Amino acid sequence: MADHEVDGRIRYGHEIGYEWRQRRNVFSVDKLLALADTGYRYRWANQEPLARQAYLVDDWALLSPIANFQVLSYFLARTTLDDSFFLGKAGRTYRQAVIAYLNGKQATSDQRWFSDDPPDQQPMIATPESVTAAMLVADSPFMRARLAWVEEREKEAAHDPRRRLDLTDLPRFGGRWQRSLPATLEQMTPGLVMLILTLGASIVIALRYFDRYDPTSGDEPTGWMPASRGRSTSAGTPGPIARSAMRAVFVHQLQDNLKSMRFQVSLLVLLLFFVANGLAHGLKIERTDQETTRLRAVDGQSYESARTVRDVADRWHRIQSDPVGTEFIAEGGFNWSYSGQWVNPSSGQTMWTTLSRTTNNWMRRFEVVDWVVIGRYALTFLCIVLAYNAVSGKRESGTLLLALANPVSRAEFLIAKFLAHFVILEITTVLGCAISLAVLVGTGVLAFDAQIARGCALFLLCSSLLVSLFLLLAIGISAISTSSASSLVFLISTWTVLIVVVPQSSYLIALRSVESLGAYWEEIDAIQEAFSESVRSDGLLPRDPPSRARQDGYYVERAYAQRLGAMERELDAVRRRVDQQMFRQYEVARAINLLSPGYAFQYSVEAFFGYGRAARAGLFATGLALSGRVARIHPQQGFRRPGLATLAVPTRFLVVPVN
Amino acid sequence: MRKAREALDEVAIYSALEPEVVVPPQPLSILCRGILNTAGRTMRVELDRIQIASWPLQESFESAIMKSLAQIDFASVVALLLSFLAVVLGFDGISAERERGTLRQILTNPVPRAHIVLAKLAGGTLSLCFPFAIAFGVSLVIMQSNPDVNLSSDDWLRLLLLFLLSCIFLAQAFSLSLMVSVLARNSDTSLIICLFGWLVFGVGYLNVVPSLSRYLVYEPPYQVFQDQDARLYADYDRDMAD
Numbered sequence: 001m002a003d004h005e006v007d008g009r010i011r012y013g014h015e016i017g018y019e020w021r022q023r024r025n026v027f028s029v030d031k032l033l034a035l036a037d038t039g040y041r042y043r044w045a046n047q048e049p050l051a052r053q054a055y056l057v058d059d060w061a062l063l064s065p066i067a068n069f070q071v072l073s074y075f076l077a078r079t080t081l082d083d084s085f086f087l088g089k090a091g092r093t094y095r096q097a098v099i100a101y102l103n104g105k106q107a108t109s110d111q112r113w114f115s116d117d118p119p120d121q122q123p124m125i126a127t128p129e130s131v132t133a134a135m136l137v138a139d140s141p142f143m144r145a146r147l148a149w150v151e152e153r154e155k156e157a158a159h160d161p162r163r164r165l166d167l168t169d170l171p172r173f174g175g176r177w178q179r180s181l182p183a184t185l186e187q188m189t190p191g192l193v194m195l196i197l198t199l200g201a202s203i204v205i206a207l208r209y210f211d212r213y214d215p216t217s218g219d220e221p222t223g224w225m226p227a228s229r230g231r232s233t234s235a236g237t238p239g240p241i242a243r244s245a246m247r248a249v250f251v252h253q254l255q256d257n258l259k260s261m262r263f264q265v266s267l268l269v270l271l272l273f274f275v276a277n278g279l280a281h282g283l284k285i286e287r288t289d290q291e292t293t294r295l296r297a298v299d300g301q302s303y304e305s306a307r308t309v310r311d312v313a314d315r316w317h318r319i320q321s322d323p324v325g326t327e328f329i330a331e332g333g334f335n336w337s338y339s340g341q342w343v344n345p346s347s348g349q350t351m352w353t354t355l356s357r358t359t360n361n362w363m364r365r366f367e368v369v370d371w372v373v374i375g376r377y378a379l380t381f382l383c384i385v386l387a388y389n390a391v392s393g394k395r396e397s398g399t400l401l402l403a404l405a406n407p408v409s410r411a412e413f414l415i416a417k418f419l420a421h422f423v424i425l426e427i428t429t430v431l432g433c434a435i436s437l438a439v440l441v442g443t444g445v446l447a448f449d450a451q452i453a454r455g456c457a458l459f460l461l462c463s464s465l466l467v468s469l470f471l472l473l474a475i476g477i478s479a480i481s482t483s484s485a486s487s488l489v490f491l492i493s494t495w496t497v498l499i500v501v502v503p504q505s506s507y508l509i510a511l512r513s514v515e516s517l518g519a520y521w522e523e524i525d526a527i528q529e530a531f532s533e534s535v536r537s538d539g540l541l542p543r544d545p546p547s548r549a550r551q552d553g554y555y556v557e558r559a560y561a562q563r564l565g566a567m568e569r570e571l572d573a574v575r576r577r578v579d580q581q582m583f584r585q586y587e588v589a590r591a592i593n594l595l596s597p598g599y600a601f602q603y604s605v606e607a608f609f610g611y612g613r614a615a616r617a618g619l620f621a622t623g624l625a626l627s628g629r630v631a632r633i634h635p636q637q638g639f640r641r642p643g644l645a646t647l648a649v650p651t652r653f654l655v656v657p658v659n
Numbered sequence: 660m661r662k663a664r665e666a667l668d669e670v671a672i673y674s675a676l677e678p679e680v681v682v683p684p685q686p687l688s689i690l691c692r693g694i695l696n697t698a699g700r701t702m703r704v705e706l707d708r709i710q711i712a713s714w715p716l717q718e719s720f721e722s723a724i725m726k727s728l729a730q731i732d733f734a735s736v737v738a739l740l741l742s743f744l745a746v747v748l749g750f751d752g753i754s755a756e757r758e759r760g761t762l763r764q765i766l767t768n769p770v771p772r773a774h775i776v777l778a779k780l781a782g783g784t785l786s787l788c789f790p791f792a793i794a795f796g797v798s799l800v801i802m803q804s805n806p807d808v809n810l811s812s813d814d815w816l817r818l819l820l821l822f823l824l825s826c827i828f829l830a831q832a833f834s835l836s837l838m839v840s841v842l843a844r845n846s847d848t849s850l851i852i853c854l855f856g857w858l859v860f861g862v863g864y865l866n867v868v869p870s871l872s873r874y875l876v877y878e879p880p881y882q883v884f885q886d887q888d889a890r891l892y893a894d895y896d897r898d899m900a901d
Contacts, residue, residue, distance in 0.1 A: 009672050025674075028899055032707040035891050040709035042891075046884035047711055049876050056872040064860035065835065066738045067868075069828040073734040076821050077687030084712040091680055091702030091710060098678060098704050107673035116672055165670055173680045181813060195824075199831040202838040203780065209841045210753065210776050215762040262851050269855060269863075276867045283874030291880045298882060360878065366869035377862050385851060488850065489747060500739060500862070 003124060004150050010115040011157065012124035012150060018111050029108040033099070050360040054081050057366070062194045072191045078178055082187070090177035097171040118162040124150055245408035246416045253420035257386070266382045267428045273374045274432030278439025280369055281328035285445040288327075316342045319622055326455040328440060330372040330605045344568075371433065372605050375463045376598035380499055382425060383470035384491045389484035390417045390475045396484060414479070418471055425467050430460065458608045466601040470495075502596040510589035520578050524571060531567040535560060678704050687817055733798060737791070737825050739861050742832040745787055746853045749836030751846040752779050758846060780837060784830040791829065795822055 003013035010021070058080065061067035074080045107113055124146050125131055135142040157163055179187070257263045319341045367373050391414075394400035403413060433456055440446040474491055481487035535541060540560045593599035670676050680702040702710055753776075756762035765775060799818070803810070810818070836853045843849035 009675075024899075029706065031895055031898055035895050036705070036707050036709050039707070039888055039891055040711070042884055042887040043709075044711055046879050046881065049878045053872045053876045053878065056876065057869050060868050060872070061864075064864040065828070065831055066742055066857070066861040067864050069742075069824070070734050070738045072824055072828075073737075073821055076817050076824065077734075078817075079687070081712070087702060088710055088712040091704070094678075094680060094702070095704045095709065098676070099706075102673060102676070105673070110673065113673045165672065165676075167670065167676070170676075170678070173678070181816060184817075195827060195831060199827065199834055202831070202834040203776070206753075206776050206780075206834065206838040206841045207773050209838075210772050213753070213757075213772070213841065215757055215766050261848070265851070265855060269859060273863065273867070276871065280867075280870040280874050287874070287878070291882070294880055294882050298886075360873060367866050368873075369866045369870040373866055377866070378858070381854075381858055385854060389847075484847065485751075485850075492743075492747070492854065496740065496743060504735070 004154075011117055012121065012153065013115060013117070014123040014125060014128050016128060018115065021114055022109050022111060025113050026109050051081060051085070053360055062190060065195070065198060068191050068194055072188055072195070075184055075188045075191070078184065083179060086179055087177050090173075090175060093175065094171070094173045101169075101171055112165065116163040116165070118160070245406050246412040248406075249403065249408060249413055249416035250420050253417055254424065257420060257424050263386065263424065266385060267424075270374070270378050270382060270428050271432050271435060273369065273378050274371075274436040275439065277328060277369050277371060277374060278436040281436075282440050282443045282445050285325075285328070285440070289445075316344050318342055325446070326452060326609060328370055328436065328446075329455050329459050330602070330609055331368045331370045371436070371459055371463075372602045374432070375429075375459075375466060376602055377499060379425065379429065379463060379467055380470045380495060380598055383421070383467055384474050384488075384495055386425070387417075387421050387471050387474035388478055388488040388491050390421070391479040392481055392484045392487050393478070414475060418468075418475055421471050421475075422464075422467060425471070426460075426464055429463055429467075433460070455609065459605060462601055462605050462608070466597060469597055498596045499598045503593050503599055506589040506592035509592055510585045513588055514581065514585040520574055523574055527567060527570050527574070531563060535563055677706075680704065687814060687821070737828065741787065741791060741825075741829060742861065743857055745783075745829055745832035746836045746857050748783055748787065749833045750840055750850040750853045752783065752837045753840045754843065754846040754849050755840075776837070776841075780830070780834050783833045783837065784826070787829040787833060788826045791825060792822070795825070 003017060004011045010018075013021075058071050061071040071080070102108065111117070131142070134140065389396075391400065394403065404410070408416075437446075437448065437452075437456070441448050446452070473494070474487075477491055478484070478487045481490065538559075540556055540563065590603070594603065751758075753762070756765070766772070835856070836849075839852050839856075840846070840849045843852055
């Protein structure tokens, strides 16, 4: 207590104390700078692969014209990961400049590093040699007199211009912090070359083939592509017989479908999606398992070091959601940020965490290809592409008249058509699921058990509902519309709105319709500042050494703890409010997404599995329950370690205590 | 940015000197979101920590729960929807003429075949670029009406390039579907191929490739870094205690 501290600035200290601090600072700042360099190396080693993953996506964009365009325009707008790194580099250069500036001023060995005292400032205690320990106690007459003196000086200090640090010659941030246009163009070169090449090649091919093009609209197409759809409908089995007319329509349609190229291509694409899913998730499950093992190990070690319940109660615990094993069916946001939560049992605070599992922040703009995503995009698309001309196509080729001439009711005809499409799509879906499972089980990362079987059954149930919905829509529109082409255009537009546009705009609408989070960060700062201000002005700082505090029953410390508790409750209220607001935004977006059948499907699968919203709520409840349990044990000070066994947390979550 | 400057004004001792660099948002990020937020970007100069990349400002960073939702920007509208329009316009460019019999009429005229294809291409591209140009203009006007957006001459040049790029992309999408239309002869087949191309290269690509790349490149667990970092600070504390 031989000096006074304001906002981290030391005031009215004695020369001897200052000298000691100066020597210490030179040493500590050198250490800190070295630490920063090593820390940066570690951080980069950890993040570099994540960056490489993100770069890979941009590199491979060359293969897809659509993705290529997107990446090129991001290059132009300077919003790629690379541009963030570019700014990062400029920031590091600037940091070096600031450090050089500090070195130039010999700031670390200067008193000004920690104190804003002017050179002629009188110390609070002029002769430290003559002061005894008893005099230094906070409420001794000597200290009271000195504190009154400090109080007096503080009034002057508030507007003493010499206490301001002259930073006019501080280097400004400048130079290149963003790419110049030529540099951007250089970045874009491969993509541009690819764009021009594809454009040129497609024109050349079109020209070449058009030169040999037969302009007559002959009945039998002679192109390189067997347009078997038209042929197979006309060369199908003879008209159905009375007894099982509906069955005949059904069988006929099945045969038609299997022979048509459209079906073959569609089914192949669907299966490819499933193979990709199997491969991606095989690797992912393996990695998640490793990570879980590691988290558990840290968990165990941390409990090893605990000696009393207080050791455990008085720190932040990390509650981590554990993978359930069926993420390959529906990720359910397992990849999003809020995979964990911090709880502090003694103060009852909670905080969401984003960083316990490895997440690639730079890849958040993409979805993960799980079964639900395949269903949402590919299955619905196939329904439309397969069934858009179920009725209108028959009419155009004249076979509708033929079919309806048979003793089959119109409803039966439609049902047979629907069933034929439905059966094929479902068989392919089942086949796709089986392939994906085979990849996962075959590589040994997944053990097929009852839970997974149940998951598959639930997925198939939900997906069959989705498929039925879109097939009925397609067949219905096909019956209403005058031509197959107009039916297809209408259906695809509807699909684009429902599956692509609605979900993509929900984010924007939600952000606009729910009030923004505001500058809550400032609010938190203000609360913390008000706390330290009030504690300081009322002289409630915990005393050191504590022996003195024991004599008067820790009254200062208790008052301090009370204030601290009050502040923590206040902070917690702000955090919970922000949290609720964000969750409300999410709920709005979710409600909008429900307009899209694809998302209704996704959310129902997630609900069945207990992912997404349910998992988040579950995680929150677990956090509170655990916090409550520890808080109840907490008062029994000195409780020995065995009590910790009761802290083991329910199956789905693991608890990782940290310091 | 204002806050960062105020913080710098309050610095009275060197150890508190931790200037925060806040750069203005990329104005074009309104059109092409990329991975960065429009809210602005910041770098902090600290003695004991070196940032790898810039961070978005705090508030946008915090609402991370929303990041699980798809977000739309001008570039993805062009990439997904306008390319879709190009497919719908181009798939029957040649085959429909043939099916209707009008192709024969055209070919009876003394026009080289190449001219027909090129004319189709030019016409289709123009009819795609025209509505696009209007939409682009409108969004530019909206952007300009926002007082926070200041476009430098470099940005204008980039906008022009973005427009040209979009037009070339639309021409590419249209000519690809026109090519399919020539190859497939039958309009239906052509449409199916075009749509599948669109599904696989558009929606499929954006969902499959990121998943694959994420799991093809090994990512070290974050916990490893946390351990290393904690050890660094523990070492530092021990050194300081000595």
